[in-house]
Amino acid sequence: MKILVTGGAGFIASHITDAYINAGHDVFIIDNFSSGRKENVNHKATLIEMDINDEKVDELFKIEKFDIINHHAAQMDVRFSVDNPRFDATTNILGSLNLYESAKKYGVKKVIFASTGGAVYGEQDYFPADENHPTSPCSPYGIAKLANEKYLFYYKQIFGMEHVIFRYVNVYGPRQNPHGEAGVVAIFINKMLSGNQPVINGDGLNTRDYVFVEDVVKANLLALKSNVSGIYNNLKYY
Numbered sequence: 012m013k014i015l016v017t018g019g020a021g022f023i024a025s026h027i028t029d030a031y032i033n034a035g036h037d038v039f040i041i042d043n044f045s046s047g048r049k050e051n052v053n054h055k056a057t058l059i060e061m062d063i064n065d066e067k068v069d070e071l072f073k074i075e076k077f078d079i080i081n082h083h084a085a086q087m088d089v090r091f092s093v094d095n096p097r098f099d100a101t102t103n104i105l106g107s108l109n110l111y112e113s114a115k116k117y118g119v120k121k122v123i124f125a126s127t128g129g130a131v132y133g134e135q136d137y138f139p140a141d142e143n144h145p146t147s148p149c150s151p152y153g154i155a156k157l158a159n160e161k162y163l164f165y166y167k168q169i170f171g172m173e174h175v176i177f178r179y180v181n182v183y184g185p186r187q188n189p190h191g192e193a194g195v196v197a198i199f200i201n202k203m204l205s206g207n208q209p210v211i212n213g214d215g216l217n218t219r220d221y222v223f224v225e226d227v228v229k230a231n232l233l234a235l236k237s238n239v240s241g242i243y244n245n246l247k248y249y
């Protein structure tokens with residue numbers, strides 16, 4: 012299949028790109044390198060250095076006729092979104108819509124979208140949250156991710172464009188940036204490697220969910236199958 016991976020120079024989507032290429036797919040990457048790195052980019056992928064908001068996105072879809080979009084490009088810093096909600100929405104809502112509109116226009120069959128289990132639920136009523144837990148996001152980032160989910164539902168209902176939505180929580184593994192505000196596993200390992208002590212906030216009894224990036228990759232491979240669609244926040248269902 013011909014697949015467009017957005018954010019393919021970043022942590023998670025670079026692993027997904029590798030797996031798609033190993034599985035024999037023809038992969039294109041859009042990335043603006045705002046946090047992605049050149050060394051993460053698989054040299055067998057076609058790299059297009061572009062912002063997802065660029066009007067040239069439409070031309071790309073028109074020429075390449077993608078079967079599937081795997082959409083991982085995002086402004087992914089929750090605290091930054093609180094300080095800069097308009098920037099966050101420009102990338103995470105309008106940038107996505109720029110892709111979805113072209114996808115609809117040129118017959119993309121399915122969108123695989125990286126949502127978040129950590130930010131769409133808000134304060135949780137019960138633990139662990141399942142997919143039916145009420146969604147009351149408490150940050151612009153969470154609101155934007157939920158808006159994407161709603162748009163994708165709309166594109167499916169009205170235009171028949173399928174989706175698979177993954178509500179990831181705390182993905183960890185190789186290539187993760189230990190300098191960001193997310194990624195506690197990378198932050199802790201980095202601290203320990205440099206002889207410092209990691210700090211656990213709270214009373215030590217807090218629970219968090221973590222998922223290894225290769226498990227995320229497996230889910231993104233299975234999501235290519237035509238009979239897989241819907242919202243998943245726990246990759247064990249695969």
Ligand SMILES: NC(=O)c1ccc[n+]([C@@H]2O[C@H](COP(=O)([O-])OP(=O)(O)OC[C@H]3O[C@@H](n4cnc5c(N)ncnc54)[C@H](O)[C@@H]3O)[C@@H](O)[C@H]2O)c1
Pocket residue numbers: 017018019020021022023024041042043044045046047048061062063064082083084085086087102106125126127128129178179180181182183193194
């Ligand atoms: N890492 C996690 O634990 C986690 C948890 C929940 C959801 N997610 C989501 O998964 C996705 C990938 O996260 P990641 O940890 O790999 O982050 P990352 O920062 O490593 O990757 C994001 C990629 O998107 C690119 N990008 C950002 N804005 C762009 C734009 N406007 N146009 C084109 N490219 C752009 C960046 O350059 C980068 O390569 C994001 O959508 C994020 O919200 C991640």
